[in-house]
Amino acid sequence: MGKRCAVLCLLLAAMLPLAGCWDSMELEQRGFVIGVAIDEGSAPVHHKNTNGKQSFKVTFQEVIPAGLKQDGNSGSSLAGDSYFNITLEGKTMLSVIAKMSTMTSRTPFFEHLKLIVISEKVAQSEYGFANVLDYFLRNNDARRNVSVMVAKGEAKSILSTMPQGEKTPVMFIQSISKNQDTYRMVPETRIGDIHEYLLKRESFVIQKVTSKDSYISLIGGSIMDGVKNNLVGFMDEMETAGFNFLRQGIKGGVLEVDVGDNLVAYKVEQVSRRVKANLSDPSQPKFTIQLWVEGGILEAFERKDYLEQPTIEEIQERVKESVQRLVNETLNKTQKQLKRDVLGLGNHLKEWHPKVWKQLEQEWETGRNTFSQSEINVVTNVEIRRIGSVNNTEKR
Incomplete structure (x- = not known):
């Protein structure tokens, strides 16, 4: 009897470190966010000491998995059926995401996040650039290989520009950013690399993105100050080369x-x-x-x-x-x-x-x-x- 109790205790002890599914979530309940665009909110960020005084307008691009599947007859799917954008405002990323959770039927999920676009005005503000990245650096769901770009002008417009024949703006921009057959744009910049620059207080260059009509361009580069963590200027295509x-x-x-x-x-x-x-x-x-x-x-x-x-x-x-x-x-x-x-x-x-x-x-x-x-x-x-x-x- 004592031997059986000892074996039972060992089995119970072995089960303690096993992960449970208390926090599991069905696939259908998750909202797969693939892109985020961050603009200046109603409380301007374009001044010194923005910590805690700024507000942001954040645009999320959420993919609709069923819309990405090709139609069996035509071999294509409508772009409007494959994603949607939602724009909200708040003082912190966490507060914005909390609002988003009350406005959509799915909980925002960032494991498949591919792109973060920060507007020129937000990036120019002292520490504004680092502040908006803080949430994604701390979030365990967001990966270190997420691409980060600075938009010349409004960031929201980048995620709203849909080139003909593409399924989502984010996927299209991602495919361009990985193009290694040109020297007129900066190599892809990942959030993990940027984090290293911020920690070392080194100035660096990241990709610049612009949109006009249905055209997206990644030609040029954005120069970031390593001490104040803000955008100090852009490079044209020759300077980038x-x-x-x-x-x-x-x-x-x-x-x-x-x-x-x-x-x-x-x-x-x-x-x-x-x-x-x-x-x-x-x-x-x-x-x-x-x-x-x-x-x-x-x-x-x-x-x-x-x-x-x-x-x-x-x-x-x-x-x-x-x-x-x-x-x-x-x-x-x-x-x-x-x-x-x-x-x-x-x-x-x-x-x-x-x-x-x-x-x-x-x-x-x-x-x-x-x-x-x-x-x-x-x-x-x-x-x-x-x-x-x-x-x-x-x-x-």
């Missing part, structure tokens, strides 16, 4: 260069960089950024023999000049105009010259702003690895 070269953020893209009287299209396939710091005067760092650009000739209107070394060297020189123009525009915007180190030069000093970095850290981007006064030289090396399957084409 230069940024991607400087940060090795390029995995594709085409440079069109003039050779003779015609164009040659050079496809960028790989970019690598090396940073060297001359600290003979620690108060005035001198950086040399070496870039190695590799690619091939994708298209050529100039009738030449592309196996000849002089021709190859001429094209390489034109590509080099093009890259130098792009990076110079980026340096002018980031170092001279906005004075924010989004190039990772402070990180280089921190890793390779920690003693010097301790001297410069406090005024690297503030006060004296040593970053803006540093000398930065970019040396570009270009290689043509392939010319395609045709050497030259017949003259017409």
